[in-house]
Amino acid sequence: MYNFSYHRPNNIDSAIAILRKSEDGKIIAGGQTLIATMKLRLAAPSDLVDLGGIEDLKAIRKGTKTLMVGSMATHTQVTTSSLIQKEIPSLSKLASEIGDQMVRNLGTIGGSVANNDPAADYPAAVLGLGATIVTDTREIHADDFFTGMYETCLKDSEIIKHLVFPIPNxxxxxxxxxxxxxxxxxxxxxxxxxxxxxxxxxxxxxxxxxxxxxxxxxxxxxxxxxxxxxxxxxxxxxxxxxxxxxxxxxxxxxxxxxxxxxxx
Ligand SMILES: Cc1cc2nc3c(=O)[nH]c(=O)nc-3n(C[C@H](O)[C@H](O)[C@H](O)COP(=O)(O)OP(=O)(O)OC[C@H]3O[C@@H](n4cnc5c(N)ncnc54)[C@H](O)[C@@H]3O)c2cc1C
Known part of the structure; x- marks a missing residue:
């Protein structure tokens, strides 16, 4: 692993400011993919901006016929949320079958969707449920979000704030x-x-x-x-x-x- 500077802002504006100021900064969520990539020296960010201190990004809320899931909600949170179990049980089941307990405790919905591994579970849910990905600058429909293997339409330093899932019948x-x-x-x-x-x-x-x-x-x-x-x-x-x-x-x-x- 190469040297990097670590930051843990407690609000989204600070996270954006650090990312924009850094030479080659990267967001880190649970680190389940990013840390392994850095250990293998396949990624060498100058700065890591940890979103773990931003409480807002962990919230799960009900809207009008929708569920809003914060990008930093862990797979365990999605599995155990009574709101998700009631409104979209398929999403809670999906999260419960990701990896093992350690991965579920640290891995996040935002990290999974941004990473867009071709074998990951969440992209099927985001696309199948027709979710909207809300970032710090725009709203992107699932049909337009995933652009290729490990690729999305996210720009450098764009932060996923939350995902909005329409509640199906x-x-x-x-x-x-x-x-x-x-x-x-x-x-x-x-x-x-x-x-x-x-x-x-x-x-x-x-x-x-x-x-x-x-x-x-x-x-x-x-x-x-x-x-x-x-x-x-x-x-x-x-x-x-x-x-x-x-x-x-x-x-x-x-x-x-x-x-x-x-x-x-
Ligand atoms: C052993 C193992 C087994 C696994 N099994 C499964 C499985 O069965 N099914 C499955 O779907 N997944 C599986 N995963 C993947 C895991 O569930 C994580 O979701 C995935 O690794 C992403 O991790 P993370 O959320 O910690 O994100 P990180 O590793 O921290 O980040 C991943 C990427 O997303 C970017 N990013 C993170 N958050 C944001 C954000 N809010 N906005 C913009 N960009 C962001 C980062 O910059 C980075 O590029 C497995 C992983 C491991 C290690």
Missing amino acids: RSAYVKFKNPASRYAIVGVMVAEFDNGVRVAVTGAGSGAFRIESLETALTKDFSNTSIAGIKIPTDNLIEDMHASAAYRAHLIQVITQRAVQEAK
Whole structure:
């Protein structure tokens, strides 16, 4: 690891000021990805701006038909929040299945979404639930946020303040996980709203993506029979030591059906 200066501001304005003044400053949330990257010398920020001292960023609140989750809410907080358990149980279940207890105690929703690992769980929830990502300068809809593998439309030193999730009529997240890391080999979020169904997949491509054919069928008829005959194309699916593209396509079919069955 290279030398860096550490800062722990207690409000967002100070965090922004430090970031703008620094030569190559970086935000740190729980450090679950960033510290490992720095230890490997794949990142060498001049300054680390720890958001852990900004209490506002940890809040979880209910709005009108929405839930607002602070970017510094840990996976444990999302798992155990009675508000999230009541309003969007699929989100709380998703968080409970991330990594292990230590990772869940430190890892944050904002860090996960900013990092956009192609096998991470939250991108499927953010896309599947049609969330809005609120930063210090703008509001970004999930459909525009993720731009590629480990890439988002966030600018340097832009801070995610919170995420706003519309509350669906029913939803479920089901993942087929890597037994070692617990990252998704395939994970699917299905969410039904008054104006239609959204289906988002993680683990199977270069980033989370929606599947229009499944969404159209489920919007007409929210049942397994409506999607049983839909073939998932393998064109843009990844292949690795864990699963071929064809196997991932099969998993998407099966797991979406399980999610439809579990949706509440
Ligand atoms: C052993 C292990 C197992 C894991 N298993 C899973 C799993 O099963 N599923 C899964 O989804 N994830 C998994 N993870 C990832 C983990 O859940 C974290 O969410 C992820 O590593 C990000 O960590 P963090 O929140 O501590 O962010 P950090 O590591 O602190 O930051 C990550 C990146 O996000 C940026 N960032 C952080 N917060 C903000 C913000 N508010 N605004 C703008 N940019 C920001 C940072 O600058 C950095 O670039 C695993 C991690 C480990 C180490």
